[in-house]
Amino acid sequence: MTRRIAIFGSGAIGCYVGGWLLEAGADVVFIGSARMRQRVVKDGLTLSDLRQRRLRLEPAALAYRVEPEAMADADLILVCVKSGATGQAAEAIRSYASPSALVISLQNGIGNAGAIAEVNPSLTVLGGMVPFNVAQLPDGRLHRATDGEIKVQASPRLAPWLPLFAAAGLPLGERADFTQVQWGKLLLNLNNPINALSGLPLATQLGQRDYRRCLALLIREALETLHAADIAPAKVGKVKPEWLPTLLNLPDWAFRAAAGQMLRIDPQARSSMWDDLQAGRLTEIDFLSGELVTLAASLGRDAPANRRITTLVHDVEHAATRGSIDGARLWRLLSERP
Numbered sequence: 001m002t003r004r005i006a007i008f009g010s011g012a013i014g015c016y017v018g019g020w021l022l023e024a025g026a027d028v029v030f031i032g033s034a035r036m037r038q039r040v041v042k043d044g045l046t047l048s049d050l051r052q053r054r055l056r057l058e059p060a061a062l063a064y065r066v067e068p069e070a071m072a073d074a075d076l077i078l079v080c081v082k083s084g085a086t087g088q089a090a091e092a093i094r095s096y097a098s099p100s101a102l103v104i105s106l107q108n109g110i111g112n113a114g115a116i117a118e119v120n121p122s123l124t125v126l127g128g129m130v131p132f133n134v135a136q137l138p139d140g141r142l143h144r145a146t147d148g149e150i151k152v153q154a155s156p157r158l159a160p161w162l163p164l165f166a167a168a169g170l171p172l173g174e175r176a177d178f179t180q181v182q183w184g185k186l187l188l189n190l191n192n193p194i195n196a197l198s199g200l201p202l203a204t205q206l207g208q209r210d211y212r213r214c215l216a217l218l219i220r221e222a223l224e225t226l227h228a229a230d231i232a233p234a235k236v237g238k239v240k241p242e243w244l245p246t247l248l249n250l251p252d253w254a255f256r257a258a259a260g261q262m263l264r265i266d267p268q269a270r271s272s273m274w275d276d277l278q279a280g281r282l283t284e285i286d287f288l289s290g291e292l293v294t295l296a297a298s299l300g301r302d303a304p305a306n307r308r309i310t311t312l313v314h315d316v317e318h319a320a321t322r323g324s325i326d327g328a329r330l331w332r333l334l335s336e337r338p
Helices: 012-023 034-043 083-096 112-119 156-167 178-189 191-198 202-206 209-228 241-248 252-258 272-278 289-298 304-317 327-335
Strands: 004-008 027-031 045-049 054-057 063-065 076-079 102-105 124-129 134-136 142-144 150-153 172-175
Touching: 004 012, 004 083, 012 027, 012 045, 012 054, 012 076, 012 134, 012 142, 012 272, 034 045, 034 063, 076 083, 083 112, 102 112, 102 156, 112 124, 124 156, 124 178, 150 178, 156 172, 178 191, 178 209, 178 241, 191 202, 191 209, 191 272, 191 304, 191 327, 202 209, 209 241, 209 252, 209 289, 209 304, 209 327, 241 252, 272 304, 289 304, 304 327
Parallel strands: 004 027, 004 076, 027 063, 045 142, 076 102, 102 124, 150 172
Antiparallel strands: 045 054, 124 150, 134 142
C-alpha cells in the first residue's frame, strides 16, 4: 500500500505528528495556514519530547501547502484543525479527498468526527484523541511536554497503519468506547482556559492551589452534568475522573506528593488556548466548557462555573490587551453565588 498522509491543519499538533510519521517513512504533505507555511519553509521543523527524542527536518524535506486540494491523493487524512474550523474542513474533504481515504479527527471536543462524517457519508471517518500537549518553545522547537498514547475509535481500517505509527513513536490505542474517551479528555482539557487566563506556564499554574481549586470546580460540575446525561467518562490520564476534584483540592505539598506525575511538564509549556489568546485568535472554549454548558441546558440544568469561564475567555478574545487573572480572583469569579 502507499503511505501518503495529509495533515490537514498543520499547527503544533499536526506538525509534530506529521514530522515523526515522515521520519518513520511515510509520504507526508502538510496543509495549513500561510503563517505556519512561511515559518516551516524558512526554518524547517525541530521536534523533541520528554524522553529526549529529537528530530530535525530541514525545509527541503517538507511538503507544506496551503491549498486543501493537496490532500487529493492521500490514503490517510489526519484532521488537526481547531474545532471551530471543522465545518470548513468537512467541506474541503468532500471536495478533494479520495473516495478510499481514511479520515481521522485528532481534534479536541466531542462531535468533530461526526460532523465530518455527516458531510462525507461515503468515507470512513474515525475519532481520535491526542492526550499530550505540544508546546511551541521560543527557539522554534515543537516540544511534546506531557505523556500519553493517542487513542482512536476502533476500526479494521486502522490495521495497515498501526505499524507505521508505532515506528514513529506514536502508537495508536484502539478504543470501542471512544465517546467516553472523548469526555474523559474533555475533563482534562478544562484546564486549558484556566491556564490561558492565568498567563503562567502549565507546571507553575498547576502548582498553585487556587488555580487547581478552579479546575476541581469545573470538573466536579462537569461530572454532575455527565452523570445526569448518563455518560460515564473514561479514565484518560493516571487518575479516575471521579477522583480528580479531591486530588486537585489538596494543599500544594500534598498535591506534589500525590500527583508528581501531573507536574512532569516542560517548564515553558503552556496550553494551546494561551497560544491562541496571545496570537489574537479565537479559542476552542465553546467546544470545551461551552460543550458542557450546552449539554446541561439540554437537560434543563445549568453549569454556572463552566458558563462563567466561557464568558471570561470570550471577553479576553475581544479585549485590546491580554491581561492575566490570579488564582484567588479566578476562584471568586467562578464560584460566586447569584
